[in-house]
Structures are given as structure tokens and as C-alpha cells.
Amino acid sequence: MEADSEAKVRRRVNALRNLQVNSTHIEARFYKEVHELERMYSALYQPLFDKRRKVVSGEVEPTDEECEWQSDPEDEAALAEELKKKAAIEEKTEDANEENPKGVPEFWLTIFRSVDMLSDMLQDHDEPILKHLQDIKVTFSGPDQPMSFTLEFHFEANEYFTNSVLTKVYKMKSEPDSDDPFSFEGPEIIDCEGCEIDWHKGKDVTVKTIKKKQKHKGRGTARVITKQVPNDSFFNFFNPIKVSPDKELDEDSEYTLATDFEIGHFFRERIVPRAVLYFTGEALEDDESFEEEELEEGEEEDQDDEEEDDEEEGDSKPPDAPQPAECKQQ
Template structure:
């Protein structure tokens, strides 16, 4: 803890002790009334619980309409449907912003030339190739999770859906993939469960339902294609000039697909990521794809420490043969 943190913590402790001291000095009649107010406060928390439960039911009601729209989006993205003129009746993103100067005109001309070349190269292409990969890469939090060896797999990602649970509070994120050489699953899932319980220890901290656990899925990797585990083979020399021996060990590899193998313990960062995908990525995918929507960067704590660990691991793997399981 830094000196500044210690000072702030000490100040908070002093403030708390001061307030507690003032409460103790209040007349008994006022203390009694304060207890009555706290009981009323608890009643408002119970009303909040009822509100959030009903809000979830309302979400489920309108989720039917959302899914209808998302199915249309999926059809266009995957080339199953070509939108007609009426469906494309929306202001074009190709219009250049008004600005002065030759540099702007030159830049616009260059963009137009590149667009013509891309249009020629993409003739006959259906849908919007790599829509979800690009959408995810435009979100810094997800882009940090995606490794180079993940990219070729995520090119097969055809849709991301969120299904609300009707039997228990929670939701499931579904990642749909086209047939590929990496795994046999058509859909990878991540389930999130939350409850509406009021904490008996801190009832006034209630701010709505909280995610309390997650459940991933088993990815059926094809042989040699599991990018979440790397096999390190290293030749070790024995003392006295004896014959060499090969040591093999499996090491977990950084990969986006570790997302589907959540930690056994509660992970607040994982909970927040799932909630973010549900609330923002799924319903507003096109805006992340175009770059119009920008997510706030998460705190990169212990970044330097992680980099140091990576360097040490790389040193250990020098002269070693590395492959995937």
C-alpha cells in the first residue's frame, strides 16, 4: 500500500469512527427513530428487488422482438439474405465530412481509390465477411484477449447470441461457428447465473441482481488444433555425456477460447465481461463493427508484471519445440 493509500484509508477510518461516536451520543429517543428509518430503508430495498424481478420478466417479453431483429441481422451478415432498397434506406457512411484544405481532398480521393479496388476484389462475396471478428477486435477489452492463433478460428464465427433463462435468473451467451478444422462444436456457450438476494451483512449495498457464477462448455478440439494448450518438447542433456532425453509438458496458452473455461472461483472481471457482451456487444454489434461505438478501456493492472512473466516463460522455452495439443 502506498503512503497516499494509507492516508486515505486512515482518513476514512477516522470519519467512520467520528460518525459512530456522534450516533452513540444521540438521545435514546432519536436513536429509536433512526432505527425506524433504517427499517423503512430496508423496505425500499425489498421494493427494488421486486422491481428488478419484474424488469427481467419485461426483458424476456421484449426479447422475442429483439431476437426477430437479430435473426434478420444474422441472415444479412452470413449472406443468407440480400437487403432490398427499402431495408437499406439509411444515411450512407461513405459521405465525406465537410472540411477545408487540399489535404482533406487528397485523403478522400485516396480512400475512394482504395474503395474501388476493394469493391473489385470483393465482387461475388456474400454477406459481411468476418463481421464478428472485426466487431470484437474493435473492442479493446476483447481485442486484448484475442491472440494471433485465435484469429483464423474466429473468422468462422457467424453469430453471437444472448438467450435469457426462463427457468432461473441468468442468461447464456452463444457463439455460433461455421464448419472448421479446429473443433467439432457448432456452438460454444457460456452461462451466467445471478440472484436477487439481499446480503444479510450489507443490505443497504443492494444495487440489483448480481452474477454469482458461470459455466462454460467443453470444446471438442481436433487433434493438434487446441490453441489453449501448447506442448513444449525440450531435449535435456544428462550429466557425464550420457544419452539425451526429451521432456514434454503441457502449458496453458493465452487464448480467447479460455473464456469458455471459467475459473472455479468467482471472477468479477469475467462477470463484467459477460454482462458487457450481453448489454452492449450483442444488441449494438454493427456500431462496434463500424467503430462508431467505443467501449471504455479497462484498468490494465499488473500489466508490467504479466509482461515480465511472459519474458521469463519465453526464456525457459528457448531451444524448445512448441506445438498445440
């Protein structure tokens, strides 16, 4: 009789599991519609981002009315000083172009330098190239296409490569796994695809040339050969690790790919929509405050756990035995 009751309960639990599976499929539809909303609203944001690009590049000079901004005088002074450092604008210079800089010099390069996640990838030889970066855009896949988003890095004509736009496509999945539907937590990046950079001769910063001395075993003569080897560079970002369904990645490759996905998401969610705040450092302060709050909450939880452990240990200890009286010296 008891076994029969347990079987009935298990049967009902299985029905609840099926309801949960149906719920995950509805959730997947929700995220697909969110993606479509993002695509629709990106068209509304784009005119503002286009205006930002024109101001940054110096193509458009904003009006006095557009430049009005109420802020604390001390904050303004600090910002002015910071901008001098970031944009490398000297107050006294013989160059008239530097006295009246075009647009906002080194806007995107300054952001790269300021954001830890990006500065970790940045090398000295990347900086002259990124001075030519004019804009970063995010585009979303259409309603009849597999879910994805694309980062577009727009460059002015330069001496390093012929591309005017470098792209990175992030492919996403928003479907519950048939083998493990309960693991679904929303869209996830599953793969990414870069682009080929058409480097001018001798300007490819993703490789370096090394010289190696070879000695002939029989003759004893030596010769020097040159070979190209990979070089650390931000521009390796456009040549990501290839994901193969038939081959498992090693631990280092998995970490590299996960970091790549995180960077792509950060560009999409933070850098592109809030670029000026990362340039001024205001967004960095917000990010740091958020991290500090998370850390404090984590520390409090750890402290609470320790106190609970101490209480449990205290409850399990027997009462302290009376201490023997001290021996008096004769």
C-alpha cells in the same frame, strides 16, 4: 433525562433502518421484474437479430429499399474506405468471390479487433477460428429459474472443433444480503460457467506443446520430452475460474473473474444489441466521447477541489510580513 432522550432517538432510527431494509427488498423485486421484461422483449428483438445473422452470412440479400440510408457523403466515403480495410476486400482482384463477397465478411471478427476489451483477449491464432463465427445471442433465464443470462456463440462447420454453439452462462443474484442488506445496489453476477470445446486433434489453441530437455543425473544421458502447457487465447473465455464458497480467491484470480464478469455484461448490454455500430466504429466513437466527458468532469472536480484546498490554505496563512528594504550598495 438526556440519556433517555438519546435512547428514544436511537430507537426511532432503528425503525427507519427496518424501513430501509423493506425498501431494498422492494427494489430487489423491481430488478427481478426488469429481468423478466428483458426476457420478454428479447423475443421481440430476436427476429431482427435473426435477419441480421442472415444478412451477415449472405443467406439473405437485403432489398434496395432495406439498403436505403441517408447519411453525409463524406461519412459514406470514409465508411466505405474503413470497410475495405476491416473486411480486407480489394477493389481489384482476380477472384470473383472477392469482387462479390458473400454477406459481410469477418463481421464479428472485425468487432473483436475494434473493441479494446475484446482485442486484449484476441490472439493471432484465434482469428482464423473467429472467421467462422456467424452470430452471438443472449438468452435469459425463465421466471421459475435462478436469475442468469447465457451468451451463445454460433459457428459454422469448421476444421477446429465440432461444436456448433459455444455457451457461457452468467449466474446472477438480486437479493439483499441478510448480513449487509444496505449494500444492495441491484443484480450482480456471482458466478459463470463455460462449456467444453470438442477440439479436432492438433487444433486446440488454448494449449501449446513445448519440448524440454531432461538429463539423467546418474548416467549423464539426455532425453527430450514434450508437454502441453496453457496458451493465451480468446477461447479460454469458455473455461473460467471456478468459484468455490469454501475457498477464497487470490488477488489475481479475483481480478480475472471481475474482468470476465465485465466482458459478459458488455456482450449482453452493448455488443449483441448494437453489433453493426461496433462494426462500423460508430459505437466506438460514442463510447470514447462518453469516456472523455467523464474524464473532463473528473478533471473539473479535481481542479475545484484543488482550488478549495488553496483557498483553505490561504485563509489559514498569516498576513505576509513586510519585506526588508533592499540594501543599497555603497
